Amino acid sequence: xxxxxxxxxxxxxxxxxxxxxxxxxxxxxxxxxxxxxxxxxxxxxxxxxxxxxxxxxxxxxxxxxxxxxxxxxxxxxxxxxxxxxxxxxxxxxxxxxxxxxxxxxxxxxxxxxxxxxxxxxxxxxxxxxxxxxxxxxxxxxxxxxxxxxxxxxxxxxxxxxxxxxxxxxxxxxxxxxxxxxxxxxxxxxxxxxxxxxxxxxxxxxxxxxxxxxxxxxxxxxxxxxxxxxxxxxxxxxxxxxxxxxxxxxxxxxxxxxxxxxxxxxxxxxxxxxxxxxxxxxxxxxxxxxxxxxxxxxxxxxxxxxxxxxx
Amino acid sequence: xxxxxxxxxxxxxxxxxxxxxxxxxxxxxxxxxxxxxxxxxxxxxxxxxxxxxxxxxxxxxxxxxxxxxxxxxxxxxxxxxxx
Numbered sequence: 447x448x449x450x451x452x453x454x455x456x457x458x459x460x461x462x463x464x465x466x467x468x469x470x471x472x473x474x475x476x477x478x479x480x481x482x483x484x485x486x487x488x489x490x491x492x493x494x495x496x497x498x499x500x501x502x503x504x505x506x507x508x509x510x511x512x513x514x515x516x517x518x519x520x521x522x523x524x525x526x527x528x529x530x531x532x533x534x535x536x537x538x539x540x541x542x543x544x545x546x547x548x549x550x551x552x553x554x555x556x557x558x559x560x561x562x563x564x565x566x567x568x569x570x571x572x573x574x575x576x577x578x579x580x581x582x583x584x585x586x587x588x589x590x591x592x593x594x595x596x597x598x599x600x601x602x603x604x605x606x607x608x609x610x611x612x613x614x615x616x617x618x619x620x621x622x623x624x625x626x627x628x629x630x631x632x633x634x635x636x637x638x639x640x641x642x643x644x645x646x647x648x649x650x651x652x653x654x655x656x657x658x659x660x661x662x663x664x665x666x667x668x669x670x671x672x673x674x675x676x677x678x679x680x681x682x683x684x685x686x687x688x689x690x691x692x693x694x695x696x697x698x699x700x701x702x703x704x705x706x707x708x709x710x711x712x713x714x715x716x717x718x719x720x721x722x723x724x725x726x727x728x729x730x731x732x733x734x735x736x737x738x739x740x741x742x743x744x745x746x747x748x749x750x751x752x753x754x755x756x
Numbered sequence: 757x758x759x760x761x762x763x764x765x766x767x768x769x770x771x772x773x774x775x776x777x778x779x780x781x782x783x784x785x786x787x788x789x790x791x792x793x794x795x796x797x798x799x800x801x802x803x804x805x806x807x808x809x810x811x812x813x814x815x816x817x818x819x820x821x822x823x824x825x826x827x828x829x830x831x832x833x834x835x836x837x838x839x
Contacts, residue, residue: 662822669825718818
């Protein structure tokens with residue numbers, strides 16, 4: 447029992463150390479949010495309930511409270527992994543229902559990325575963008591189940607996601623364009639004398655824009671999911687207290703329509719995150735003289751596919 | 757004197773935070789109305805492109821909605837200090 451707690455604490459500490467810098471920023475924002483959220487309802491989940499049962503100040507209770515978001519992130523990852531392993535181990539020519547679902551999701555993401563980054567050369571980036579979409583969607587959706595919470599409702603999850611997108615896009619811009627091309631891309635591709643003279647003005651604005659993009663990604667996802675949870679929480683409290691004046695010891699489930707709205711918000715926010723990532727990747731790739739090539743590639747590819755399938 | 761001035765923060769926030777949220781919601785609603793109006797009009801012009809149009813509409817709507825959500829986040833951060 448003692449060694450289990452020790453090893454799990456080591457694992458959790460390592461997982462927390464991997465996102466330490468961003469977590470500090472997140473914790474400042476969260477502390478401010480927590481001191482402010484005494485008036486807003488705080489939905490309980492099984493981890494906080496377990497922590498209360500075990501005792502808030504004991505080792506396991508403290509571990510549970512600290513590792514709550516990590517536990518829910520791990521649950522989301524486990525669900526995705528189990529589902530994908532089960533489906534992909536039994537691939538057949540005549541697909542089963544689960545295989546159809548997985549294939550349609552992958553095809554949708556593939557079409558999204560390829561249309562945002564240009565030709566079929568953009569297919570290399572489908573795993574990254576697709577994983578983002580699937581993880582964010584499953585993590586958002588899991589929070590709607592009663593007594594569960596979503597890991598993406600906290601800045602400590604969305605900030606590393608946005609940071610990884612930012613670093614990946616900058617790395618793509620660096621390696622695909624070369625170092626001089628990267629500076630050229632940051633300066634807005636100056637071609638004539640007027641362009642070069644405007645570079646000192648354009649460079650800071652562009653760099654600021656590049657830094658703002660992951661910030662907006664982070665806050666958009668966090669704000670939407672947290673606002674949704676708080677809205678559902680408010681209506682839960684209202685539903686529980688609704689029949690109190692009449693002395694009926696039961697509540698009305700008035701929060702159910704907002705759960706459906708939340709499902710829509712989960713899907714749309716995951717889609718927006720993935721699509722914006724694909725658009726940022728597409729804008730970082732060398733794109734000036736390849737527009738004609740891209741259209742030819744797409745048309746040639748479609749003609750090739752139709753001839754092989756027909 | 758300093759204590760008297762410092763105690764105005766709470767009531768000032770209590771007036772300005774809900775007002776700012778209302779203004780942000782009004783701006784977001786105006787923008788979303790424009791987006792969806794043009795979406796409905798373009799679907800009416802070409803009904804077979806309705807799928808693509810709706811996807812782009814939802815994406816634009818999420819981006820506009822995010823602006824109002826930023827103000828909501830600021831509201832949650834400052835909510836404890838309201839008097």
